[in-house]
Amino acid sequence: MSAITLTVNSRSHTLDVDLTTPLLYVLSDDLELRGPKFGCGLAQCGACTVIAGGRAIRSCVTPVGTMDAADIITLEGLGTAEKPHPIQRAFIDEQATQCGFCLSGVILTAKALLDENPKATDKQMRQAMSTVLCRCFAHVRMLRAIKRYAREAGV
Amino acid sequence: MRKRPAAADPPTLTTDALAALNRSGLSRRDFVKGAGVLIVGFSVARASRILASGPAAAQNLGVSGDQLDSWIAIGDDGRVTAYTGKCELGQGLYTAQTQLIAEELAVPFDHVTLIQCDTALTPDQGTTSGSQSHPANFNTSNLAQAGATAREALLRLAAERLQVPVEQLTVEDGVISVRTDPSRSVGYGALVGGKKFSLQLDSGAKRKHPSEWRVLGKAVPRSEIPALVAGRFEFVHNVRVPGMLHGRVVRPPVVGATLVSVDERSVGDLPGLVKVVVKNDFVGVVAEKPWQAIQAARKLACKWSSGVGLPSHGDFHEQLRHQSPTRDTLVVDSKDVDETLARAASVVSATYRYPYQMHGSVGSSCAVADVQGRKATIWSATQAVHPLRQTAAMILGVSPQEVRIIFKMGSGCYGFNGADTVSYDAALLSQAVGRAVRVQLTRRDEMAWENYGYAYVIDQRVGVDTQRRILAWDHEAWYPTLGSRPRSGTPGNVVTGFLAGFKPAVFTPRMPAPDPRGAYSNRSNAAPSYVAGCVGGRCGGTGTVKSERVLTHNARSPFFTGPLRSPSRLQNTFAHESVMDEVAAQVGADPVAFRLDHLSDARLIEVLKAVAQKANWDTRPSPRQGIARSGVATGRGIACVLYEGDNGYCALATQVEVDQDTGAVAVKRLVAGLDCGPISNPDGLRNQIEGGTLQGMSRALLEEVTWDEEKVTSVDWQTYASLPLGFEVPEMETILINRAEVEAMGAGETTITLAAAAIGNAIFDATGARIREVPFTRERVKEALASRAAQSSGG
Numbered sequence: 001m002s003a004i005t006l007t008v009n010s011r012s013h014t015l016d017v018d019l020t021t022p023l024l025y026v027l028s029d030d031l032e033l034r035g036p037k038f039g040c041g042l043a044q045c046g047a048c049t050v051i052a053g054g055r056a057i058r059s060c061v062t063p064v065g066t067m068d069a070a071d072i073i074t075l076e077g078l079g080t081a082e083k084p085h086p087i088q089r090a091f092i093d094e095q096a097t098q099c100g101f102c103l104s105g106v107i108l109t110a111k112a113l114l115d116e117n118p119k120a121t122d123k124q125m126r127q128a129m130s131t132v133l134c135r136c137f138a139h140v141r142m143l144r145a146i147k148r149y150a151r152e153a154g155v
Numbered sequence: 156m157r158k159r160p161a162a163a164d165p166p167t168l169t170t171d172a173l174a175a176l177n178r179s180g181l182s183r184r185d186f187v188k189g190a191g192v193l194i195v196g197f198s199v200a201r202a203s204r205i206l207a208s209g210p211a212a213a214q215n216l217g218v219s220g221d222q223l224d225s226w227i228a229i230g231d232d233g234r235v236t237a238y239t240g241k242c243e244l245g246q247g248l249y250t251a252q253t254q255l256i257a258e259e260l261a262v263p264f265d266h267v268t269l270i271q272c273d274t275a276l277t278p279d280q281g282t283t284s285g286s287q288s289h290p291a292n293f294n295t296s297n298l299a300q301a302g303a304t305a306r307e308a309l310l311r312l313a314a315e316r317l318q319v320p321v322e323q324l325t326v327e328d329g330v331i332s333v334r335t336d337p338s339r340s341v342g343y344g345a346l347v348g349g350k351k352f353s354l355q356l357d358s359g360a361k362r363k364h365p366s367e368w369r370v371l372g373k374a375v376p377r378s379e380i381p382a383l384v385a386g387r388f389e390f391v392h393n394v395r396v397p398g399m400l401h402g403r404v405v406r407p408p409v410v411g412a413t414l415v416s417v418d419e420r421s422v423g424d425l426p427g428l429v430k431v432v433v434k435n436d437f438v439g440v441v442a443e444k445p446w447q448a449i450q451a452a453r454k455l456a457c458k459w460s461s462g463v464g465l466p467s468h469g470d471f472h473e474q475l476r477h478q479s480p481t482r483d484t485l486v487v488d489s490k491d492v493d494e495t496l497a498r499a500a501s502v503v504s505a506t507y508r509y510p511y512q513m514h515g516s517v518g519s520s521c522a523v524a525d526v527q528g529r530k531a532t533i534w535s536a537t538q539a540v541h542p543l544r545q546t547a548a549m550i551l552g553v554s555p556q557e558v559r560i561i562f563k564m565g566s567g568c569y570g571f572n573g574a575d576t577v578s579y580d581a582a583l584l585s586q587a588v589g590r591a592v593r594v595q596l597t598r599r600d601e602m603a604w605e606n607y608g609y610a611y612v613i614d615q616r617v618g619v620d621t622q623r624r625i626l627a628w629d630h631e632a633w634y635p636t637l638g639s640r641p642r643s644g645t646p647g648n649v650v651t652g653f654l655a656g657f658k659p660a661v662f663t664p665r666m667p668a669p670d671p672r673g674a675y676s677n678r679s680n681a682a683p684s685y686v687a688g689c690v691g692g693r694c695g696g697t698g699t700v701k702s703e704r705v706l707t708h709n710a711r712s713p714f715f716t717g718p719l720r721s722p723s724r725l726q727n728t729f730a731h732e733s734v735m736d737e738v739a740a741q742v743g744a745d746p747v748a749f750r751l752d753h754l755s756d757a758r759l760i761e762v763l764k765a766v767a768q769k770a771n772w773d774t775r776p777s778p779r780q781g782i783a784r785s786g787v788a789t790g791r792g793i794a795c796v797l798y799e800g801d802n803g804y805c806a807l808a809t810q811v812e813v814d815q816d817t818g819a820v821a822v823k824r825l826v827a828g829l830d831c832g833p834i835s836n837p838d839g840l841r842n843q844i845e846g847g848t849l850q851g852m853s854r855a856l857l858e859e860v861t862w863d864e865e866k867v868t869s870v871d872w873q874t875y876a877s878l879p880l881g882f883e884v885p886e887m888e889t890i891l892i893n894r895a896e897v898e899a900m901g902a903g904e905t906t907i908t909l910a911a912a913a914i915g916n917a918i919f920d921a922t923g924a925r926i927r928e929v930p931f932t933r934e935r936v937k938e939a940l941a942s943r944a945a946q947s948s949g950g
């Protein structure tokens with residue numbers, strides 16, 4: 001066990017953890033955050049996605065020990081149910097979810113891409129989403145919500 | 156002869172329900188002392204039984220106090236609290252039920268609080284599954300009738316208060332006013348005042364006519380979505396109990412292996428390890444932290460016996476066909492099928508194959524259990540809280556009364572996923588350490604041991620005359636099963652129960668199948684839409700073909716199986732709707748016109764026509780003329796069915812592009828149509844149809860459980876494929892046919908049933924190649940394309 005300081009959603013936390021622990025467990029169990037979720041633990045589905053250093057990363061395979069300098073943003077770091085971030089707003093407006101378990105992967109992967117490249121093409125978006133899974137297959141609405149956000153954030 | 160609501164005795168509810176009432180919104184203090192409340196208590200089981208026997212019996216609905224297990228309560232602040240035994244699974248049911256109560260009570264949507272699925276609080280409405288959830292609460296007596304009972308009682312109270320006959324009153328948003336003089340009005344809250352009213356369900360209370368709906372029938376946004384997208388929603392995965400530990404299970408390495416020994420020293424030095432738990436072949440570890448539990452589970456040295464061996468994957472379907480003994484069922488048998496086929500002008504015979512498929516929830520299954528002595532509380536994403544209470548008690552060796560199951564939403568389940576098995580895992584581990592334990596399965600443990608959707612092999616023989624009319628239809632199918640939902644007494648139906656020493660449900664062979672009896676039922680869609688479905692002289696099918704035989708053989712499965720969205724219905728419909736297309740092609744008929752020629756059911760005909768029209772159906776026989784033998788070919792396909800024979804009329808048109816060089820299939824457009832009676836929430840319904848249809852597409856194109864000689868080899872998303880967010884999503888349109896006058900039917904499992912057939916038919920239209928095995932992988936498509944070439948050059 002070693003001490004580490006993590007910055008998550010603009011708050012800093014000093015924790016005593018095994019540094020090989022994947023970031024996901026620290027976020028969801030030590031910090032009790034509800035956004036990032038365990039789906040596969042294999043970097044194959046996206047459920048554990050967080051944004052670190054502006055990039056969407058998979059917290060299930062990222063040792064917490066590598067994260068002490070990073071600025072980590074989870075789904076709850078974007079906005080709240082009452083004051084959602086525009087991309088979250090777009091998902092509410094489009095009712096773009098069923099069970100919602102996959103949303104960290106869907107929303108944060110899209111957001112990271114659009115933050116980096118607001119004019120990302122459909123093809124680039126598909127590429128970014130190529131290993132993000134939604135088994136409820138709410139794809140139609142989710143993609144519509146992402147487009148809406150891209151449009152509205154662009155203006 | 157309506158009784159006045161009695162403003163007297165406190166309501167006589169069951170202890171559980173009373174406790175719940177006290178715990179929820181209406182605090183014990185409010186309830187017992189000061190504040191007033193109007194409660195409609197009712198017993199779900201009893202009420203529906205009595206209602207089924209008619210209004211006369213319902214007059215005597217003198218349910219004695221100790222039988223009331225559910226209620227709707229209106230406080231003197233006008234707010235409504237209600238119980239439901241049907242829980243949210245991501246399908247919008249929480250919102251739909253809230254709409255229902257708001258509607259019948261005539262209160263604003265946001266004045267209703269719904270308490271879901273908790274064995275200590277909610278009525279036993281069995282399992283939330285099979286597209287039956289809406290019908291259960293819409294058509295039977297419980298929630299809706301209780302709402303109507305309360306509204307009518309309040310109207311009578313208002314009539315007394317305002318000194319006008321009930322007929323002259325109108326009610327809106329919880330305020331009752333005189334029709335001709337709206338200034339004379341009184342709110343529900345004021346009517347309840349400081350008094351307590353205890354009512355029993357009144358089966359005569361009049362439900363609102365759909366034409367009067369103000370909340371139902373509207374696209375009310377789902378209540379949970381803001382919390383979901385903000386990452387604030389509490390899934391079962393997020394349940395945290397003080398002092399909670401983390402568990403992991405260690406499953407056998409191969410199917411059928413039994414535990415020989417466990418060497419606890421192998422994990423002796425691991426930090427945080429609390430205990431290694433063994434019960435028969437069930438093995439697990441408990442640790443302080445999740446990562447510690449994961450490492451302990453990986454490191455624990457277990458010796459297992461060798462497995463039982465598995466049938467070869469390559470010719471599994473052929474072996475299935477020859478299994479014995481089987482449990483045989485005749486859905487319908489006109490006893491003249493062989494003769495009729497013998498004199499038919501031509502007979503199309505084809506065999507269709509369907510693989511085992513997974514539920515494959517994105518989140519692996521998770522549960523939290525707190526077992527203290529003989530008392531247990533389990534937070535579970537089960538679809539069946541009351542049955543789970545029974546079987547968890549068996550697993551733990553305690554009485555069911557001591558077990559409480561609290562439903563918390565999990566990752567979407569699409570049928571029976573790992574939610575029950577992981578509930579047993581958590582319970583066993585918690586019992587062993589006497590503290591709360593959370594268990595989430597690994598991806599591999601989820602996928603290698605879940606209760607798969609059934610594999611199928613289906614033979615079709617369809618005879619036609621010279622006038623392009625189908626004369627006879629013969630259906631024979633084989634499918635393997637093992638285990639399933641544990642219901643109330645078979646925890647061995649899932650892997651954990653089995654490992655812990657329980658047996659799966661007994662398999663009772665039955666050969667030959669007895670003659671069909673009673674009324675025609677097509678619950679599994681084993682009978683095609685085009686047969687008349689005649690049993691005992693009464694016909695219940697949706698088609699015209701009178702010479703009909705539908706025979707199924709249920710065999711034993713080497714893997715656990717269980718209902719997966721549209722169980723059996725999808726597999727059977729794939730065969731029927733594909734062969735219907737083959738027959739149409741054989742006689743040179745347009746696939747839609749040929750279907751219409753053999754349908755008798757007006758609603759199925761209407762939805763099929765509506766979809767064809769919306770899809771700009773190009774009326775002509777399949778395949779297209781002048782197909783080039785390479786490059787990209789495009790085609791259109793159609794399929795339709797009355798889901799479960801009585802639970803949702805649907806049709807689906809597809810447009811596909813087939814790359815004949817690579818075998819890749821791209822679905823470009825989907826037009827889905829559904830008639831499931833009155834629509835409670837059109838947007839929620841569209842969401843269900845879109846998701847279901849795309850899921851059907853993923854299952855049709857990619858999904859298949861694979862195995863080697865001893866174990867399942869589909870253990871992650873690389874070995875079990877699912878269409879990701881990044882695939883080219885087809886253009887998707889939905890047509891909803893709203894019918895206010897009829898009973899509500901299911902929705903969630905309808906159009907998924909049609910996807911494989913409609914896509915396969917479009918591939919045939921595009922290329923002239925027929926694919927009779929799901930999934931339509933590139934290899935299979937290329938094989939079919941190649942055999943097409945061989946046929947035409949040979950012919």
Ligand code: FES
Nearest residue numbers: 039040043046060
């Ligand atoms: S849980 Fe991290 S990618 Fe699946």
Ligand code: FES
Nearest residue numbers: 098099100134136
């Ligand atoms: S909404 Fe359920 S997995 Fe995406």
